[in-house]
Amino acid sequence: xxxxxxxxxxxxxxxxxxxxxxxxxxxxxxxxxxxxxxxxxxxxxxxxxxxxxxxxxxxxxxxxxxxxxxxxxxxxxxxxxxxxxxxxxxxxxxxxxxxxxxxxxxxxxxxxxxxxxxxxxxxxxxxxxxxxxxxxxxxxxxxxxxxxxxxxxxxxxxxxxxxxxxxxxxxxxxxxxxxxxxxxxxxxxxxxxxxxxxxxxxxxxxxxxxxxxxxxxxxxxxxxxxxxxxxxxxxxxxxxxxxxxxxxxxxxxxxxxxxxxxxxxxxxxxxxxxxxxxxxxxxxxxxxxxxxxxxxxxxxxxxxxxxxxxxxxxxxxxxxxxxxxxxxxxxxxxxxxxxxxxxxxxxxxxxxxxxxxxxxxxxxxxxxxxxxxxxxxxxxxxxxxxxxxxxxxxxxxxxxxxxxxxxxxxxxxxxxxxxxxxxxxxxxxxxxxxxxxxxxxxxxxxxxxxxxxxxxxxxxxxxxxxxxxxxxxxx
Amino acid sequence: xxxxxxxxxxxxxxxxxxxxxxxxxxxxxxxxxxxxxxxxxxxxxxxxxxxxxxxxxxxxxxxxxxxxxxxxxxxxxxxxxxxxxxxxxxxxxxxxxxxxxxxxxxxxxxxxxxxxxxxxxxxxxxxxxxxxxxxxxxxxxxxxxxxxxxxxxxxxxxxxxxxxxxxxxxxxxxxxxxxxxxxxxxxxxxxxxxxxxxxxxxxxxxxxxxxxxxxxxxxxxxxxx
Numbered sequence: 207x208x209x210x211x212x213x214x215x216x217x218x219x220x221x222x223x224x225x226x227x228x229x230x231x232x233x234x235x236x237x238x239x240x241x242x243x244x245x246x247x248x249x250x251x252x253x254x255x256x257x258x259x260x261x262x263x264x265x266x267x268x269x270x271x272x273x274x275x276x277x278x279x280x281x282x283x284x285x286x287x288x289x290x291x292x293x294x295x296x297x298x299x300x301x302x303x304x305x306x307x308x309x310x311x312x313x314x315x316x317x318x319x320x321x322x323x324x325x326x327x328x329x330x331x332x333x334x335x336x337x338x339x340x341x342x343x344x345x346x347x348x349x350x351x352x353x354x355x356x357x358x359x360x361x362x363x364x365x366x367x368x369x370x371x372x373x374x375x376x377x378x379x380x381x382x383x384x385x386x387x388x389x390x391x392x393x394x395x396x397x398x399x400x401x402x403x404x405x406x407x408x409x410x411x412x413x414x415x416x417x418x419x420x421x422x423x424x425x426x427x428x429x430x431x432x433x434x435x436x437x438x439x440x441x442x443x444x445x446x447x448x449x450x451x452x453x454x455x456x457x458x459x460x461x462x463x464x465x466x467x468x469x470x471x472x473x474x475x476x477x478x479x480x481x482x483x484x485x486x487x488x489x490x491x492x493x494x495x496x497x498x499x500x501x502x503x504x505x506x507x508x509x510x511x512x513x514x515x516x517x518x519x520x521x522x523x524x525x526x527x528x529x530x531x532x533x534x535x536x537x538x539x540x541x542x543x544x545x546x547x548x549x550x551x552x553x554x555x556x557x558x559x560x561x562x563x564x565x566x567x568x569x570x571x572x573x574x575x576x577x578x579x580x581x582x583x584x585x586x587x588x589x590x591x592x593x594x595x596x597x598x599x600x601x602x603x604x605x606x607x608x609x610x611x612x613x614x615x616x617x618x619x620x621x622x623x624x625x626x627x628x629x630x631x632x633x634x635x636x637x638x639x640x641x642x643x644x645x646x647x648x649x650x651x652x653x654x655x656x657x658x659x660x661x662x663x664x665x666x667x668x669x670x671x672x673x674x675x676x677x678x679x680x681x
Numbered sequence: 682x683x684x685x686x687x688x689x690x691x692x693x694x695x696x697x698x699x700x701x702x703x704x705x706x707x708x709x710x711x712x713x714x715x716x717x718x719x720x721x722x723x724x725x726x727x728x729x730x731x732x733x734x735x736x737x738x739x740x741x742x743x744x745x746x747x748x749x750x751x752x753x754x755x756x757x758x759x760x761x762x763x764x765x766x767x768x769x770x771x772x773x774x775x776x777x778x779x780x781x782x783x784x785x786x787x788x789x790x791x792x793x794x795x796x797x798x799x800x801x802x803x804x805x806x807x808x809x810x811x812x813x814x815x816x817x818x819x820x821x822x823x824x825x826x827x828x829x830x831x832x833x834x835x836x837x838x839x840x841x842x843x844x845x846x847x848x849x850x851x852x853x854x855x856x857x858x859x860x861x862x863x864x865x866x867x868x869x870x871x872x873x874x875x876x877x878x879x880x881x882x883x884x885x886x887x888x889x890x891x892x893x894x895x896x897x898x899x900x901x902x903x904x905x906x
Contacts, residue, residue, distance in 0.1 A: 470762065474734055477761040481783035482692040488786045489700065491898045505898035515783055516867040535767055550836055551862050554875040578770075581864040589869040 220413050224406035231405075232398045239390045246386060250379050251358075255345040258360045261288055262343050262372050266362050273366055281310060281370070292374055305375035307357070309333050311368050333359065333371050348373060355380055415444035423451055431459040465531040469522045476518055484511045520650045523579070527653030534576040534657060538679060541571040541612050544584060545605055552588045560597045566604040571612040572679045575658055583654040587616050587672070590648075594670070595620035611660070611675045622666035631664055648672075682797065683707045683725065687717040687743070688732040688759065697730065700786050701793075714738040721747050728797050729756045730789075733769070741768050744777070755796035757789070787851040787899045794850070810845040812905050815884070815892060817845055826884060836861075837880050844893065848905035851896050877901055 265284055269277050289306040307329050332350045338361040339346050348357040359373035415438045422435040434452045438445050487508050491501060526532040549565045556563040591601045601618040623631065632652040648664070655662045655674045664672040684706045688694040694710055701708045709724065711717040714735045721729070729747075733740035744756055758779040760769055772779050776799070778792050810817040816825045822838050824831040833841065840861050844852065854873040858864055877893065885891040892904045 474761045477782040478690050478693065481761075482690070482696065484783040485693070485696045485700070485786050488899065489696065501897055508898045511783065512867065513869070516869070519867075533766070535770070547862060547864070551858075551864075551872055551876075552870075554879055555870060555872050558875055578865060581866050585864075585866045585868050592870050 218410060218413050218417075220406055220410035223409040224402055227405045228398060228402040231401050232394075235394055235397060239394055243383070243387055243390065247379075247383055250382065254358055254374060254376075254379060255360075258345050258358060258372060258374060259343050262360045262362050262370075265370065265372065266343075266364075270365050277364075277366075278310075281308065288372075292378065305377050307333075307371075307373045309371040309373075310364070311370070329357075329373075333373070338369075338371075412442065412444055415440075416447065419444065419448050419451060423455075426455060431455065431462055462529070462531045465526060465529045466533075469526055469531075473518070473522055477515070480511055480515060480518075484508060487511070517646060520582075520646050524646070524649050524653045527657045530657075532653065532657045534579070536574045537577055539573055539575050539577050539580060541573055541580075541614070541676070542567045542569065542605055544577075544580060545603060545614070548581075548584045548588055549603065552592065555592055556601065559592065561592070561595055562600045564600065564602040566602065566606075568606050571605060571607065573612060573658075573676055574679045575676065576654075579654045579657075583651050586651055587614075591616065591618060599669075607678065608675070610678055612678050614674045614676070615671065616673075617667070617669060617671040619669040622668070622670045623664070628666065632662070682727045683709070684728055684730060684793075685709050685711065685717065685720055685724075685726045686730045687711045687714070687735065687740070688730070689713060689734070689736050690732070693732075696786075697789075700790070701730075704790055712736075714740075714743045717743060718746065721752055722750070726754050728754050728793060730759065730793065731756055732759045732761075734761055755799065757793055757796060759784070785853045785855070785899060787896075788853045788856050791847065791850060791852060791856060810842065812845050812848045812903060813892060815841075815845065817842055824884075827889065831883050833880075833883060836876070837883065840876055840880055841884065844901065844903040848903050851900045851902050853900035856900070 261284075265281065268284060269280055272280050285306070285308040288308075292306050309330065311334070328350050332348060336346075336348055336359075338344075338359070343360050343362045345358050345360040348359045350357060355376045357373040357375050359371055361369055361371045363369055419435045422433070426433045426435070434455060435448045437448045437452070487504050491504050491508075523532060545565060545567065549563060553563050587603075595601060595618050599618055599620045601620075602616070604615045604617075606613050606615070632648050651672075651674065652662050655676065658676055660674060660676040662672070662674045664670070682705070684701055686694065686697050686701065686708055688697060688710070689712050691712075694712065698708045698710055709720055709726075711720055714737050717731070717735075729752075731740045731744060735743065740758055740760075744758070747756075756772075756777045758769060758772060758777065759782055760779055761782045762769070769779050778796055780789060780792060808819050810819065814827045817823070817838075818825075819842065822835065824833055824838060824841055840857065843857065843861050855865070855867065857873050858866055858868075877895075881891070881893045885893055894902045894904055896902055
């Protein structure tokens with residue numbers, strides 16, 4: 207049973223719960239990652255700018271009192287050092303990076319460019335074409351045609367009136383960010399999948415508990431009231447549900463036992479004196495002293511006792527059925543076979559009264575029913591027809607399949623149910639004026655049908671009809 | 682034949698003892714399970730009649746205990762239970778039998794007789810039954826009376842066969858319903874009577890000496906003499 211539970215996980219709420227939770231979690235963690243990426247990008251940019259401005263300040267300072275060739279030498283040394291610090295896409299033999307450039311624009315001479323290994327012809331015009339921001343040593347962006355990414359450039363004035371520009375490519379920055387991003391994506395994917403897995407497993411486990419409880423509860427009422435739903439041993443809501451259900455079942459079992467004790471006691475207390483009375487009547491019949499007239503009265507007294515006994519049995523059955531306490535011993539029964547046997551038993555009686563009896567059936571109808579109750583119920587239906595239908599009528603018992611149920615339809619073209627019966631047909635102590643019985647017949651039929659999980663309807667339609675639906679055995 | 686009757690109700694115990702003695706049985710009685718066990722231990726019985734509702738225990742439990750102690754005699758259970766439960770219904774398959782109260786004394790006698798007969802030495806499978814001038818061929822399912830073949834339906838044959846297996850003994854309507862139609866029901870109408878009348882028309886018709894006799898208030902008998 208547990209494997210069936212596992213395989214039907216597709217219908218389980220576990221999917222919905224874990225999918226919904228995972229989506230929320232995924233969106234949330236994605237947002238976190240995006241924020242972190244953005245924050246890191248900004249941070250890297252700020253650090254780069256800080257470094258740039260710092261280096262530029264140093265350069266300004268170091269070259270403050272120098273001019274001409276000495277200035278150039280000093281600047282060259284510094285730049286070479288700087289370019290060695292920055293990792294580049296291509297490095298020259300002496301370790302200079304192509305990601306850094308330095309441009310000196312003396313006031314009266316041509317621009318001097320130090321760039322790692324990249325193309326000077328592109329950088330210089332680009333730099334000169336762009337106007338730096340008004341503030342001294344404030345980094346700004348520079349795009350150079352043909353080069354990947356952009357440069358972050360800062361510009362400061364030389365003490366001799368020229369300007370110098372220091373730029374660093376965002377290549378490394380992008381490299382770092384890119385690798386961070388791809389790691390983030392992989393990590394995000396892994397934790398989303400893991401999160402889904404954990405959520406799914408946990409919610410499935412909880413819902414499995416609930417499912418097991420549901421299945422057990424639905425079986426218990428039908429089969430064995432002493433069973434209880436399984437307890438998982440955890441202390442969560444499902445376990446509380448199981449505990450509550452079990453307490454409820456215990457209460458129901460107790461009250462059922464009380465019903466059975468009462469009906470059992472009633473049965474015993476009534477049957478015992480009836481046994482003694484019947485036996486005495488029977489023995490007085492067979493004794494020599496019985497003469498003809500008395501014999502007839504004794505016989506009819508015995509008949510009355512037998513009828514009374516059957517009424518008692520049916521009444522107790524109906525009482526138990528109404529308390530949902532009717533015990534069934536279910537076995538596989540072919541309704542058609544039972545109907546046929548009943549018809550064979552009753553057909554001579556029907557013929558005697560010139561009532562035609564027709565049996566219609568679709569074929570074997572297998573049900574899981576209490577055979578003894580079924581026989582008594584069917585006999586009840588046949589008896590009713592025999593007793594209430596006038597001579598010359600036609601009676602039909604039809605057994606068909608409809609929507610997974612076996613439907614037994616009893617119909618005749620007699621006078622139909624008496625009006626006072628129609629309204630309260632299935633109650634006890636209801637009978638038509640012409641009926642000689644005790645008014646229990648249909649209540650018993652209803653009790654048996656309902657106890658087996660079926661349905662029953664009856665009415666008039668140019669005669670009386672009754673339909674009893676009984677569930678077919680699965681498979 | 683010696684019987685042990687275990688029944689706590691005084692009146693029922695009394696008339697059981699009386700009817701069984703009249704039927705030529707030697708009868709010991711017990712009013713509770715304890716006495717029953719003692720008597721069963723001390724004596725050999727050919728059959729037991731046990732009431733389910735004993736003051737100091739359940740009749741089925743008593744039966745189980747006696748069986749465990751080696752009792753092999755057949756047992757007829759008397760049940761006042763509203764619904765006869767699994768264990769009791771299973772008796773029929775286990776070589777024992779049951780009757781619900783109130784019962785017809787004639788039925789008790791008949792079932793008891795069958796129980797004792799069944800547990801005795803079994804004769805070979807019979808293929809023919811003969812009572813007076815009535816002969817039944819069980820293989821070909823044909824009945825002949827006084828040399829004349831009777832035109833019987835299958836059901837009528839089964840009914841006649843049952844009567845022939847209990848010659849000279851009363852069978853009640855409820856026994857007929859149980860054995861011939863396989864149902865334990867109490868119909869409100871006289872269905873069995875109608876079958877008997879029809880059968881009688883064929884078996885006892887044409888001026889023959891009537892064999893199927895009615896015993897008012899009890900049932901039917903097939904004369905065997």
